[in-house]
Amino acid sequence: MNCYHHEDRVAVGTCQVCGKALCKECAGKHTPCLCDECFDACQTTLAAAKAQAKKDAIIDTHAEFVGALLKGLLGAVGLTALFGLLGGGNIMRIAPMGIGFFFVPFGWAVLTYIEQWLPAFLMDGIVFLFYLVVKLMLSMFLGIPCFLYQIIKYIYKLVKRAKD
Ligand SMILES: [Zn+2]
Numbered sequence: 001m002n003c004y005h006h007e008d009r010v011a012v013g014t015c016q017v018c019g020k021a022l023c024k025e026c027a028g029k030h031t032p033c034l035c036d037e038c039f040d041a042c043q044t045t046l047a048a049a050k051a052q053a054k055k056d057a058i059i060d061t062h063a064e065f066v067g068a069l070l071k072g073l074l075g076a077v078g079l080t081a082l083f084g085l086l087g088g089g090n091i092m093r094i095a096p097m098g099i100g101f102f103f104v105p106f107g108w109a110v111l112t113y114i115e116q117w118l119p120a121f122l123m124d125g126i127v128f129l130f131y132l133v134v135k136l137m138l139s140m141f142l143g144i145p146c147f148l149y150q151i152i153k154y155i156y157k158l159v160k161r162a163k164d
């Protein structure tokens with residue numbers, strides 16, 4: 001059998017994909033052994049897969065940030081409603097607090113994480129209720145840098161994806 005591209009040369013191998021006979025020169029061009037046509041098709045497929053993966057990663061990055069915003073909004077709306085009800089149903093009066101409550105979920109997550117190193121008596125009985133109030137207030141302030149970190153992470157990821 002002779003080479004598909006060079007009729008005067010003896011074939012030494014075949015394309016791994018389409019099985020075309022290839023001479024020494026043609027067979028040595030690509031690893032694994034592929035004809036030019038299959039190699040090009042392969043590159044096109046790889047490039048398309050890479051472009052798709054990049055698109056997916058950008059969508060994931062947006063989704064992650066939207067998720068963070070929703071978490072904050074849920075904290076703002078939920079806690080405003082809760083404290084409005086506890087305070088006699090006047091939700092509008094404490095509505096400005098909603099801005100602070102927006103940051104609570106971010107700070108709350110960090111404080112929950114460090115609870116494992118806190119003394120056990122804090123997690124029990126009446127002290128625990130006191131601790132929850134302190135945790136809520138701390139969450140509001142700690143949540144601000146935590147949320148800023150989310151924004152920075154979001155922008156950093158988008159810039160990095162755009163460069164890739
Ligand atoms: Zn081929």
Ligand SMILES: [Zn+2]
Nearest residue numbers: 003006023026
């Ligand atoms: Zn050849």
